[in-house]
Amino acid sequence: MKDIPLYNLYIDPLDFKELQRDVWIDDPVPANLIIDRNHLDIDITYRGSHIREFEKKSYNIQFYNPPRYQRAKEIHLNAEFNDPSLIRNKLSLDFFSEIGCLSPESKHVFLGLNGKAHGVYLELESVDEHFLAKRKLPTGSIYYAINGNANFSLKSGSNKGTKKSLVSGYQKKVGNRKDDRYLKEMIFKINTISKAEFGREVEKVVNVEKYLRWLAGVVLTQNYDGFVHNYALYRNGDSGRFEMIPWDYDATWGRDVHGRVLRSDYVPIDGFNTLTARILDVDDFRKKYQRLLIQLLNTHFTIEHMTPKVEGLVQQLHPYIVIDPYTKHAIKQFEQEPHVIYDYIKNRRKFISEQLYKLS
Template identity: 60%
Template sequence: MAKHEQMINYHLYVHPLDLRELKKDIWNDEPVPGKLTINQKKFDIDVVYRGSHIRKLAKKSYNISFYKPSNYKGKKEIHLNAEYKDPSMIRNKLSLDFFADIGVLSPESQYIFLQLNGRQEGIYLELESVDEHFLKRRSLPDGSIFYAVDGDANFSLISELDDETKKSLLLGYEKKYGKDSDDHYLQELIFIINTLLKGEFEKEIVHHLDVEKYLRWLAGVVLTQNYDGFVHNYALYRNGDTGLFEIIPWDYDATWGRDVNGKYMQEDYVRIEGFNTLTARLLDVDSFRKKYQGLLMEFLSNQFTVEYMKPKVEQLFNLLHPYILMDPYKKDQVEKFKEEPNLILQFIELRNDYLRSKINKLD
């Protein structure tokens, strides 16, 4: 059975002068104060726009930090995503839940209906922040967390942005949590990926990376077909007990048959081998490639099927359907919204067939 989901009402109040300040420069990362009411409980918060290209869209996404009380259900910070470009509004949540189902650390998410200063802003997906509280809520060992903030987080020595040698191995990353000394471990990982010969790499990489969890993540990116996911849209968590890096997905609305602009994406757009330097190095090792092949076959037979995903798709669609007409940014797109569950299920069927036809490339 799919987990029961429900819509929660969030009432956000920002003083009109502060709201004007927020709207004046959408690229300003300085938050403004506000008050957020959830289930009749009031919070003093800071609020700011979030995202890069999505800041230009009519329906803004928000980052909210709690300071009195200092957290909400153990979360110090949350992200409210407008899901503006996804006509279904369910792809991001569907993806993050799918990653959790296949054994990958993944943020929790829930739908909320937002009112701002009494005006309906519509449906939002609340995303859990990947930070020290993310670790505590899961009783995970303390460790460092790095966000991949642009295409330079490609596990390579060469910049994705200008094809030049990187001036720093930390380019493309922003440390969300950890000590200065933790930078060294990420630099060491990238150095090993790019300099060791095949035999040495096979022996050494397992002391720096949780290879199986990376391969599970890789399978998830390939199955959901998130083209940006290989060099972006992820966080790295270094487990302080094991010393191994794990990879966490983030921002997965461009999936299940749609691209970042909401346009239809053919089921053969992303190849079975995926992309990025680390992926190429791992799949060049026979034992790792066989492991990946086995995981893919397992997921193609179980989780990535119409039978498994249909109840999840339908539950999320049924949850959002009554609220679409109340969303000022989405109410004119109801007919398109209604077509999306079938498109998603059709994509799963086509993508499953396509990947099965290419599985022997991993022999």
């Protein structure tokens, strides 16, 4: 089994104290990161929302000398603190890639901080212009969904009336003001096109085939937040159509965002958000989604298919879990966690199979 990479992070004590002063401040501090004898000058901040208050922090890293490392200007190091397996996020993102969705690459690393073991982390590829370039995709805009207003509706996700702006809920990662106009037009059309014209017109602004694959991925992995959060939008500059990219998928495969076991019937087969509802209201799209789910139930979403992936990751991480200061006390739970994932797959398969009639 291949070892995971060792990353050694060094932060000046005064800068580290400044970083710790307020976890909600996004002002970076300078640091040095050593990977395979490469000394990299970086800027570092905490990342995430509620996860910033965890004992084991997650980090956002930007390279500035050199400005790129392995074709990236930025990476994310996730602590996966509430996932006792530490593999759900990677398992999910790889699953999306397998079923034909754009999805960030990820890998586990072991982080040292100022000469001490800091634990197992998941390195996540940043979804930006370099993400597109690596895949030889056309240039285009990228938006991160950052709150419940990214619900594809004209109404606020908090039920406080109409949104003040149709780009509310999104943070622009790549693009300009013209791209904001394209996003607003897409959301407006989703909400105003007549039922008779929707099937034809929505294809002009949304890659429906890719959307259905993304929807199947969210429903099968059961990411409750995935419909209005935990995704990025990419507008293909050639086709002019938007695609979904999954993000932050640790609360999946049978556990929720707090690490608690989640009922296997919690997320409905038809998901939710305005775009999903309108797409599945079109007979051809709904039946195509049904056929896709049946195909995935027979191929990718099975215990037989997922077991080698789960076992491979668990075996790879096991030697590092016992030296991670945040997880070594929970090694027994880590060893039992594959069974939680397998039970989830079994029960979720049963639920989805029993609900397929709703898509007829």
